[in-house]
Amino acid sequence: xxxxxxxxxxxxxxxxxxxxxxxxxxxxxxxxxxxxxxxxxxxxxxxxxxxxxxxxxxxxxxxxxxxxxxxxxxxxxxxxxxxxxxxxxxxxxxxxxxxxxxxxxxxxxxxxxxxxxxxxxxxxxxxxxxxxxxxxxxxxxxxxxxxxxxxxxxxxxxxxxxxxxxxxxxxxxxxxxxxxxxxxxxxxxxxxxxxxxxxxxxxxxxxxxxxxxxxxxxxxxxxxxxxxxxxxxxxxxxxxxxxxxxxxxxxxxxxxxxxxxxxxxxxxxxxxxxxxxxxxxxxxxxxxxxxxxxxxxxxxxxxxxxxxxxxxxxxxxxxxxxxxxxxxxxxxxxxxxxxxxxxxxxxxxxxxxxxxxxxxxxxxxxxxxxxxxxxxxxxxxxxxxxxxxxxxxxxxxxxxxxxxxxxxxxxxxxxxxxxxxxxxxxxxxxxxxxxxxxxxxxxxxxxxxxxxxxxxxxxxxxxxxxxxxxxxxxxxxxxxxxxxxxxxxxxxxxxxxxxxxxxxxxxxxxxxxxxxxxxxxxxxxxxxxxxxxxxxxxxxxxxxxxxxxxxxxxxxxxxxxxxxxxxxxxxxxxxxxxxxxxxxxxxxxxxxxxxxxxxxxxxxxxxxxxxxxxxxxxxxxxxxxxxxxxxxxxxxxxxxxxxxxxxxxxxxxxxxxxxxxxxxxxxxxxxxxxxxxxxxxxxxxxx
DNA sequence: GTCATGTATCAA
DNA sequence: TGATACATGACC
Numbered sequence: 001x002x003x004x005x006x007x008x009x010x011x012x013x014x015x016x017x018x019x020x021x022x023x024x025x026x027x028x029x030x031x032x033x034x035x036x037x038x039x040x041x042x043x044x045x046x047x048x049x050x051x052x053x054x055x056x057x058x059x060x061x062x063x064x065x066x067x068x069x070x071x072x073x074x075x076x077x078x079x080x081x082x083x084x085x086x087x088x089x090x091x092x093x094x095x096x097x098x099x100x101x102x103x104x105x106x107x108x109x110x111x112x113x114x115x116x117x118x119x120x121x122x123x124x125x126x127x128x129x130x131x132x133x134x135x136x137x138x139x140x141x142x143x144x145x146x147x148x149x150x151x152x153x154x155x156x157x158x159x160x161x162x163x164x165x166x167x168x169x170x171x172x173x174x175x176x177x178x179x180x181x182x183x184x185x186x187x188x189x190x191x192x193x194x195x196x197x198x199x200x201x202x203x204x205x206x207x208x209x210x211x212x213x214x215x216x217x218x219x220x221x222x223x224x225x226x227x228x229x230x231x232x233x234x235x236x237x238x239x240x241x242x243x244x245x246x247x248x249x250x251x252x253x254x255x256x257x258x259x260x261x262x263x264x265x266x267x268x269x270x271x272x273x274x275x276x277x278x279x280x281x282x283x284x285x286x287x288x289x290x291x292x293x294x295x296x297x298x299x300x301x302x303x304x305x306x307x308x309x310x311x312x313x314x315x316x317x318x319x320x321x322x323x324x325x326x327x328x329x330x331x332x333x334x335x336x337x338x339x340x341x342x343x344x345x346x347x348x349x350x351x352x353x354x355x356x357x358x359x360x361x362x363x364x365x366x367x368x369x370x371x372x373x374x375x376x377x378x379x380x381x382x383x384x385x386x387x388x389x390x391x392x393x394x395x396x397x398x399x400x401x402x403x404x405x406x407x408x409x410x411x412x413x414x415x416x417x418x419x420x421x422x423x424x425x426x427x428x429x430x431x432x433x434x435x436x437x438x439x440x441x442x443x444x445x446x447x448x449x450x451x452x453x454x455x456x457x458x459x460x461x462x463x464x465x466x467x468x469x470x471x472x473x474x475x476x477x478x479x480x481x482x483x484x485x486x487x488x489x490x491x492x493x494x495x496x497x498x499x500x501x502x503x504x505x506x507x508x509x510x511x512x513x514x515x516x517x518x519x520x521x522x523x524x525x526x527x528x529x530x531x532x533x534x535x536x537x538x539x540x541x542x543x544x545x546x547x548x549x550x551x552x553x554x555x556x557x558x559x560x561x562x563x564x565x566x567x568x569x570x571x572x573x574x575x576x577x578x579x580x581x582x583x584x585x586x587x588x589x590x591x592x593x594x595x596x597x598x599x600x601x602x603x604x605x606x607x608x609x610x611x612x613x614x615x616x617x618x619x620x621x622x623x624x625x626x627x628x629x630x631x632x633x634x635x636x637x638x639x640x641x642x643x644x645x646x647x648x649x650x651x652x653x654x655x656x657x658x659x660x661x662x663x664x665x666x667x668x669x670x671x672x673x674x675x676x677x678x679x680x681x682x683x684x685x686x687x
Numbered sequence: 688g689t690c691a692t693g694t695a696t697c698a699a
Numbered sequence: 700t701g702a703t704a705c706a707t708g709a710c711c
Contacts, residue, residue, distance in 0.1 A: 059711040082689050082710040099711050
């Protein structure tokens with residue numbers, strides 16, 4: 001190479017034999033023939049799969065001539081990195097490199113299949129940044145493991161969607177037809193759609209998909225669990241015809257999962273449904289992202305960096321400029337926040353429609369009696385509930401929702417049952433030992449002289465956890481009616497027949513009744529409300545609403561009865577069937593207490609010394625507060641140290657700065673080989 | 688993470 | 700002086 005050539009193409013392409021021959025004295029150097037390098041775009045930018053935060057960026061490699069055709073953006077490759085063979089994805093081909101040293105050649109193109117489409121590559125970067133995680137972690141969530149056999153098979157192109165959109169079916173929502181027509185016209189509406197009981201949410205989502213397909217665009221819908229997938233799967237088969245969509249779910253086995261994934265990435269199919277992993281599906285020309293029941297915690301990914309399917313989908317909608325729908329019976333505070341900022345518009349049914357569809361009654365609970373006499377089991381079922389069940393079970397199935405004991409419970413006022421809050425940071429109070437005053441679960445401030453903010457009461461109680469023998473109890477109380485149980489501990493039933501039966505179910509495991517339940521009774525509502533979590537009320541109402549929505553229309557005699565405390569705002573919202581009102585109330589309370597979503601919160605978990613150092617090194621944005629450390633009960637590290645947790649919160653406008661600071665912290669720690677810390681942005685549970 | 692290199696430390 | 704240990708930084 002002459003000098004002038006070298007100047008024209010500064011850092012380009014080098015000797016692939018840059019293998020360090022000199023350094024090895026012991027072994028004779030392996031003589032490697034120089035690999036001929038591709039003539040066009042000889043540089044491949046590769047995301048390498050290394051679990052180190054400070055190496056979480058693309059690295060440039062030389063493309064051997066033999067791989068020039070296959071090493072396209074999106075393919076899996078093997079590369080030499082720090083003396084080891086590691087996996088990676090090519091994200092770009094280029095004529096030049098910024099790297100001043102020489103480039104290693106790609107070792108191998110694993111397969112020419114372009115599994116990481118550009119839009120998903122960008123998405124993984126955005127999700128990693130948002131959650132202060134590494135891109136390689138997000139890539140593991142986004143691209144399923146390769147299955148060579150499945151890859152050899154061609155993907156059958158889905159037949160075109162011929163079904164015509166029928167927006168008029170949703171005319172009982174004033175904004176409904178407009179949203180569906182906009183989708184069909186190729187526009188990108190963004191909506192929070194609150195489904196009134198009696199409407200089949202799966203049918204509604206199928207309609208939105210048909211409309212989007214009508215504009216020639218793809219659609220992606222995430223649902224919480226497998227039963228929901230089946231329900232939507234059926235609705236889509238019915239509405240669009242078989243084979244127009246694929247299901248992308250982790251539980252369908254590696255081959256089937258990869259087959260579905262390839263059908264999407266190859267563009268053979270552009271309508272996708274699935275559980276949270278589907279949020280990253282490489283849908284081409286994505287026109288609509290949608291989520292059913294975004295408040296369900298199954299949408300939370302349990303693997304690092306713990307992204308929430310709703311947030312992933314919203315980032316996608318933001319990046320593609322596509323439509324987004326949050327569809328649910330209840331309303332999450334995050335959905336409410338989207339309305340508040342004007343990002344999304346509200347789709348709700350007017351009051352008279354709601355009144356025709358659902359009627360919720362309330363009867364007082366006998367919890368106090370139970371607390372005094374835990375043996376008095378029948379005290380749990382007030383006579384009003386028993387009468388309703390007896391009458392309703394003559395005409396068809398009745399549903400009894402019983403929360404299972406075992407949630408981490410927080411302390412509450414023993415007079416009015418308002419959850420006890422820390423006076424310093426509004427975190428929940430809890431008891432850690434018999435001889436200690438209650439203390440805050442977030443900032444550890446002890447509260448020896450606690451006084452209820454609502455009623456001035458001074459007594460604290462931990463709610464009694466009783467194990468529900470509801471099924472037996474009901475079987476005795478209503479002889480002759482078959483009792484069926486659906487619970488996550490035993491077996492979850494998908495549906496029940498339209499015949500007289502008592503169906504006892506834990507929250508989230510309620511079967512769908514063909515034709516609707518004649519009555520729904522919500523038992524022990526206080527137990528759901530006693531969850532030691534910031535979202536206790538929101539989550540309780542969501543679970544009640546989802547069960548209550550399975551009842552037949554009020555106009556056909558369907559009745560819902562909740563057993564609980566009439567003064568609780570959650571139960572009031574349920575009785576009025578006003579999930580949006582509750583979300584507004586919650587969001588206002590959280591705003592004044594500097595809690596999410598008005599604030600952005602992150603938690604840091606690890607050994608006490610590591611964390612102390614980490615928090616000191618954090619370059620937090622203005623207005624940030626650090627709460628803690630607080631011991632995490634039951635968790636110890638290898639050194640038998642108590643694991644502790646800090647909570648960091650910033651004004652919402654500084655959310656990106658917080659994520660950046662946490663990402664930088666992780667990178668810094670990884671450079672210095674310090675022990676790993678668990679960092680969670682928007683933690684699933686708080687308190 | 689691995690690997691190579693640099694600096695400190697110590698016995699002979 | 701060489702052997703060994705540990706810290707540091709690059710990794711394309």
